[in-house]
Structures are given as structure tokens and as C-alpha cells.
Amino acid sequence: MQSITTRLPLARMALVIALFASTSIAALAQDDKVVATVDGAPITESDVTLAVSELDQQFAQLAPDQKRAAALSAIIEIKIMANKAKSSGLDQDAAFKRKLEFLNERALHAEVIDKEIAPQVTDEAIKARYEKEIAGQPQVEEVRARHILVKTKEEADAVIKQLDDGGDFEAIAKEKSSDTGSGAQGGDLGFFSAGMMVPEFEAAAFALEVGAYTKTPVQSQFGFHVIKLEEKRKREPVKFEEVKDQMRQLLFRDTYFAKVKEVRATAKVEITDAALKEGVEKIEAQAETPAKEGAQ
Numbered sequence: 077m078q079s080i081t082t083r084l085p086l087a088r089m090a091l092v093i094a095l096f097a098s099t100s101i102a103a104l105a106q107d108d109k110v111v112a113t114v115d116g117a118p119i120t121e122s123d124v125t126l127a128v129s130e131l132d133q134q135f136a137q138l139a140p141d142q143k144r145a146a147a148l149s150a151i152i153e154i155k156i157m158a159n160k161a162k163s164s165g166l167d168q169d170a171a172f173k174r175k176l177e178f179l180n181e182r183a184l185h186a187e188v189i190d191k192e193i194a195p196q197v198t199d200e201a202i203k204a205r206y207e208k209e210i211a212g213q214p215q216v217e218e219v220r221a222r223h224i225l226v227k228t229k230e231e232a233d234a235v236i237k238q239l240d241d242g243g244d245f246e247a248i249a250k251e252k253s254s255d256t257g258s259g260a261q262g263g264d265l266g267f268f269s270a271g272m273m274v275p276e277f278e279a280a281a282f283a284l285e286v287g288a289y290t291k292t293p294v295q296s297q298f299g300f301h302v303i304k305l306e307e308k309r310k311r312e313p314v315k316f317e318e319v320k321d322q323m324r325q326l327l328f329r330d331t332y333f334a335k336v337k338e339v340r341a342t343a344k345v346e347i348t349d350a351a352l353k354e355g356v357e358k359i360e361a362q363a364e365t366p367a368k369e370g371a372q
Contacts, residue, residue, distance in 0.1 A: 215310040222263035225255040232293030232300035
């Protein structure tokens with residue numbers, strides 16, 4: 077049976093290895109409880125805590141004691157295999173040294189995020205982003221309309237005559253509308269805002285008073301419409317709690333890229349491969365483009 081620790085993703089395991097490799101035993105706090113040893117080298121409580129934080133989310137359902145045990149098991153496996161690698165001289169391999177350097181730099185990259193970027197993404201900053209991007213925007217006007225769609229102007233004129241004579245709009249829609257989707261609902265199209273319908277239909281619907289219907293047929297690419305306006309309203313902005321996580325992600329993204337831009341301005345970066353240079357420039361241009369909020 078596959079052990080719980082061998083299911084750790086390789087990338088996570090490599091990161092744990094790099095972190096342990098860069099930790100000096102002499103630098104451990106004296107009050108850091110030793111929970112195990114491997115070939116005389118101590119494994120401490122803080123080592124276990126670090127490993128727990130690196131466990132894959134598939135272990136999230138484990139009880140705390142089980143998770144700590146899984147973490148210690150992973151540490152032991154990592155250390156005995158690392159010792160084996162050293163005894164075989166694998167730590168002197170050029171490819172391994174490049175990998176170790178990359179993992180070390182990636183860990184430092186994460187430290188900048190943890191220490192300089194994440195602290196800026198506060199609840200107050202998230203709320204301010206919401207107020208600016210969503211709550212502070214002008215309210216959008218929406219209308220709710222019904223329609224009866226027919227093929228010819230003559231048919232539409234006949235429908236209007238029925239309505240003028242006191243006919244029931246919903247009943248006529250169910251009987252005569254060729255839009256089977258809305259027709260079964262008495263022609264009800266629900267609420268919509270500008271840009272959601274074809275221009276001719278939209279212009280006629282927004283021009284009506286509530287309760288009124290079009291006195292002349294409205295032609296579109298779909299045929300001839302008779303439209304009745306049921307309601308008008310201002311669409312309320314999405315509530316903060318509904319988009320808080322999205323706002324957090326957007327704020328984190330923007331804060332991160334602002335820091336990258338700041339640091340990049342003082343770095344000397346030269347890409348000698350023309351194709352790679354073009355590709356990187358495209359990626360960086362996309363990063364400069366603000367993300368569409370999609371929450372409004």
C-alpha cells in the first residue's frame with residue numbers, strides 16, 4: 077500500500093528538502109523541543125510545524141495528531157534519503173546544485189510575498205477596493221419585459237389590435253409567440269440591462285413606460301416583436317461578502333505585480349534569445365493589463 081508520505085507532490089517534497097538543507101541545526105532555538113533524531117541529527121517541533129504547512133491539501137481531512145505524524149514520517153524519509161544522497165556524492169552533482177539554487181531562490185521569493193506583499197492585503201484594503209470597483213460605480217438600470225415574437229408585420233399588427241381590445245398579453249404570448257422559450261412563460265424575458273438584447277428591441281423596451289406595450293411592431297433579425305414593459309429598477313451592487321475573496325485575489329495580484337515592477341526597474345535583465353524575449357515581453361505586457369473584475 078502506498079504510504080501517506082509518498083503521495084506528497086514532488087514539487088512540495090523538493091521544497092521541503094531545500095528548506096531543511098538550508099536550516100542550520102546550530103541556529104535552532106534552544107527551547108525548540110526535539111521530537112526525534114536521525115543518525116544523531118535532531119528533528120524539532122518547529123521542523124514538524126514547517127513540514128505540516130507543506131503537506132498537500134489531500135491531507136487536510138486528517139486529525140491534527142495524524143497530520144503531525146504524517147509530517148514527521150515525511151521528515152524522516154527526507155532526511156534518510158538526503159543522507160543517502162550525500163554519501164553517494166549526489167549533492168555534488170552540477171544539475172542538483174542548479175536545482176537546489178532554484179529552490180532556494182523560490183523560497184526567498186515566497187519570503188518576499190509573505191513579509192512584504194501579503195501584509196498589505198488587509199481587510200481594510202480589500203473593502204476599499206470593493207468600494208472603488210463595485211459599490212462606488214453608478215448603478216445600472218435594468219428593465220423586465222415581455223414580448224410576443226411573430227414572423228410578419230401583419231401578425232404583429234393583429235396582436236397589437238388584440239391588446240388594444242383588452243386582450244391578455246401573457247395569454248396571447250403563450251398562444252402565438254414563436255419564441256418558445258419565453259412564450260411558455262407568457263413572454264417573460266426577465267431583467268436585462270443595456271447591451272444584452274439586439275439594439276432595436278432594447279431601444280424600444282427602454283423607451284416604454286412601465287405597463288405599456290409597443291403600439292407598432294418592432295422588427296429585428298428574429299422577426300417582429302410586440303413588447304410590454306413590466307418593471308424598471310436600478311441594479312444593486314454585489315454585496316461585499318459575495319465578492320470578498322475575489323477582491324482579495326485581485327488586490328493581491330495587483331500588489332504583487334506592483335512590487336515586481338518596482339524591483340524590476342532596478343535590475344539589469346538581458347534576454348539574448350530573440351524568441352524567448354518576445355514571449356516574455358508578451359507575458360509581461362499581459363501582467364500590466366488590469367484584471368477585469370467580473371464581479372459587477
